[in-house]
Amino acid sequence: MDSIHDLGGKLGFGEVAPTNDPVGFLERWHGAVFAMTFSSGGTAFGSGDQFRHAIERIDPVGYLTHGYYGRWLGGLETLLLESETLTSTEIEEKVRQVDSDPAPAAARPSATPDRFTEKYRDLDARRPVDTVPRFQEGQVVVTRSTPSIGHTRLPAYARGKQGTIVALHGGWVLPDASAHGNVDRGDHLYTVAFDSGELWGEAGEPGTSTRLDLFESYLHLPAQGEAHG
Amino acid sequence: MGEVNHQALRAQALEELLVEKGLLDPGAVDNIVTLYNERVGPMRGAGLVARAWTEPEFKQALLEDADAAIADYEYEGGEIQKLVVVENTPDVHNVVVCTLCSCYPWAVLGLPPKWYKDPAYRSRVVREPRAVLKEFGTELADDVEVRVWDSSAEVRYLVLPERPQGTEDLDAGDLAELVTRDSMIGVTRLR
Numbered sequence: 001m002d003s004i005h006d007l008g009g010k011l012g013f014g015e016v017a018p019t020n021d022p023v024g025f026l027e028r029w030h031g032a033v034f035a036m037t038f039s040s041g042g043t044a045f046g047s048g049d050q051f052r053h054a055i056e057r058i059d060p061v062g063y064l065t066h067g068y069y070g071r072w073l074g075g076l077e078t079l080l081l082e083s084e085t086l087t088s089t090e091i092e093e094k095v096r097q098v099d100s101d102p103a104p105a106a107a108r109p110s111a112t113p114d115r116f117t118e119k120y121r122d123l124d125a126r127r128p129v130d131t132v133p134r135f136q137e138g139q140v141v142v143t144r145s146t147p148s149i150g151h152t153r154l155p156a157y158a159r160g161k162q163g164t165i166v167a168l169h170g171g172w173v174l175p176d177a178s179a180h181g182n183v184d185r186g187d188h189l190y191t192v193a194f195d196s197g198e199l200w201g202e203a204g205e206p207g208t209s210t211r212l213d214l215f216e217s218y219l220h221l222p223a224q225g226e227a228h229g
Numbered sequence: 230m231g232e233v234n235h236q237a238l239r240a241q242a243l244e245e246l247l248v249e250k251g252l253l254d255p256g257a258v259d260n261i262v263t264l265y266n267e268r269v270g271p272m273r274g275a276g277l278v279a280r281a282w283t284e285p286e287f288k289q290a291l292l293e294d295a296d297a298a299i300a301d302y303e304y305e306g307g308e309i310q311k312l313v314v315v316e317n318t319p320d321v322h323n324v325v326v327c328t329l330c331s332c333y334p335w336a337v338l339g340l341p342p343k344w345y346k347d348p349a350y351r352s353r354v355v356r357e358p359r360a361v362l363k364e365f366g367t368e369l370a371d372d373v374e375v376r377v378w379d380s381s382a383e384v385r386y387l388v389l390p391e392r393p394q395g396t397e398d399l400d401a402g403d404l405a406e407l408v409t410r411d412s413m414i415g416v417t418r419l420r
Contacts, residue, residue, distance in 0.1 A: 008328030008379065009356045013349040016364045018411070021342040024266030029240040031262035036243060038261075039253045052330055068331060068346040070236050077243065086246055094242035125310055125383045153381045155328050157355065169311060172383055189382050200356055208375040210355045213382035 001053070002147050002156060004060035009157040009200070030069040037076050044076070044083040048125065049179035053151035054078045125178075127186025129171035134216055135190060139165045141219040143192075151179030154218045158210075161198050162222060166211065167191035174215055188216040269306035270339035274387055275408035277314075277337065279401040282392045291389070292316055299337075306336035309385050315378065316389045317415070322373050323388045324362065324415030326354045327380040334385035338410060345414065355379055365416040378415075388415035 007013075025031040037051065045051050054075035055063075063071060080086045135141055145160030153175045171186040178185070193211045196204030247253035254260075277299065281288035290298040295312040312334060315323040327333065328351050333341040344350050354361045358375045362368075369375065378386045390412040396404060411417040 005329060007348050007352040010348070010352040013347075013352050016344055016349045016353070016361055017347070018365055018416075019343045023270040023339050025262055025340070027237065028258070028262060029237040031265070032240045032244045032258045034265075035258040035261040036240075036247055036253060039247070039257055043252060055330065064348060066236070068343070073236055073240055073243075077239070080243065085250075085252065086243070090246060091239075091242060094246050095239055098238050098242045098245065153329060155379065155381065157328075167313075169382075169384060175382070189384070191384070193376075203356070205357055205359050205375070207371065207373070208358050208377065210377040210379055212379045213384045215382070 001056050001150055001152070003056050004063045005056045006156050008155045027069075033069050033072045033076060037072055040076065040080065040085070044079045044085045046181065047173065047178040047183050049151055049173070049175040050181075051075055051079065052175070053179040054082075056151065125173045127171045127173045127184070129186040129188060131188070133168055133188045133190075135165050135168075135188075135219065137165055137168065140222055141165060141190075141192060142222050143214065144218050144220075148176060150176060152176050152218075154214060155212070157199060158194060158212055158214075161194055163192040163194040163198070163212075165190050166193045169213065172215070174217065176215075176217070190214055190216065190219070192219070264306065265335075265340055269304075269336060271337075271408075271410035271413065272405070273302075273304060273339075274334075274337040274410070274413045275405040276401075277387070278389055278408045278413065279404035281314075281389055282404055283401045288389075295387070304336040306339075308333060308335040309337060311384045312337065312387060313384055314387045314389050315376070317391050317418070319391070320372075320374060321376060322362075322369055322415065322418075323376045323378060323386075324354060324358055325378045325380065325386045325388060326351060328352070328355055329381060332380040332383075332385065334387055337387055338413060342410065362416060365411065367417050388413050390415075390419050393419045 025034070055071050057078065058071060058074045062074065066074060077091070081088060140162060142162050143154060143158055143160060147156070167190065169189040169191070172189045173183060174185045174187040191211050192214050193209050196208040199210060244253065244258060248255050277291065281291050287298065291314045295314045299312065317323055331341055331346040333345065350361065355377050358377050359369060380386060390408065393407060396407065407419055409417065409419065412419050
């Protein structure tokens with residue numbers, strides 16, 4: 001999906017501002033959003049890709065201004081509503097109630113500490129596939145040149161580009177399918193290396209390259225005479 | 230500030246509703262906060278790096294199959310369904326990003342710093358990695374190859390930084406103290 005989340009290569013964001021953040025969550029609500037997201041896996045949504053896609057559907061201005069956990073909050077609320085886990089009426093009522101009595105949630109009893117780990121196993125993304133990998137290490141491949149209307153893990157900056165397979169990773173759930181409900185479809189995953197000149201032309205920095213983890217269905221062999229760079 | 234309060238209120242509202250409906254364990258939030266604030270963090274990655282510097286066989290195992298090499302640690306914290314460790318050398322410098330979201334190897338580095346999740350880093354490090362590294366104070370010679378790893382699937386990357394000179398006498402415990410989070414993302418070098 002061509003939206004603002006696909007940030008690779010976009011211009012205009014200025015210098016990086018390195019921060020030396022302390023370990024962990026800076027605010028409790030960040031942890032609350034995090035915990036709610038993982039607790040809702042399996043009820044409000046069926047895969048991490050579906051959650052990522054919900055974040056990608058946030059409007060572009062909100063995506064850039066709400067911050068990382070704000071994006072998670074938006075994606076989570078979207079999925080809680082779409083799965084009919086919660087209604088917007090009860091959320092707005094509860095927000096008003098919390099707003100009028102903003103005391104932090106009372107101390108809570110501790111829960112089983114391995115609950116989170118169990119949820120994680122449910123979201124295991126490995127999907128062994130029976131087919132032989134179509135590509136081998138060292139082979140030159142070209143990425144799909146067209147955009148996707150749904151979720152995909154092929155960034156726009158690497159569309160229609162020629163690269164070299166540098167690693168094979170076996171079968172993994174195809175995000176393009178699992179974000180939209182099919183969590184069973186596996187696909188071979190490869191690491192593909194792209195030279196900066198292929199990605200950015202003369203603007204590319206010499207002696208640099210970018211490696212992406214891409215699914216077999218994103219890749220094809222170069223057509224006869226098709227040579228980039 | 231108003232925006233942040235609004236988000237916190239909304240998160241609290243969702244939390245209370247999910248607890249009321251029995252969909253969220255009442256202790257889940259505190260458990261998660263405790264887990265990531267106290268038990269999961271870059272000290273784990275630092276321990277692996279220091280061990281790799283001091284045990285050649287472990288280093289080789291880590292670079293060949295990191296999942297197998299660290300299986301015994303049974304790290305909790307998630308996001309390392311497949312871990313790949315890439316080694317910085319005098320000739321090759323590796324740096325990690327996730328341009329599409331903010332994928333990061335939580336179980337070995339903890340939660341990512343703010344700059345890793347911000348648009349400036351995500352947009353620019355694939356396009357002008359040398360310029361971005363300079364903003365972190367990392368000046369690389371022109372003949373040092375830069376490899377950017379854009380974590381676009383479930384593979385997570387950890388950079389094995391070069392061991393600083395003059396540390397030959399230190400043991401793994403002391404060496405781990407020298408290893409920073411940023412050096413394991415690959416935006417800085419250790420000295």
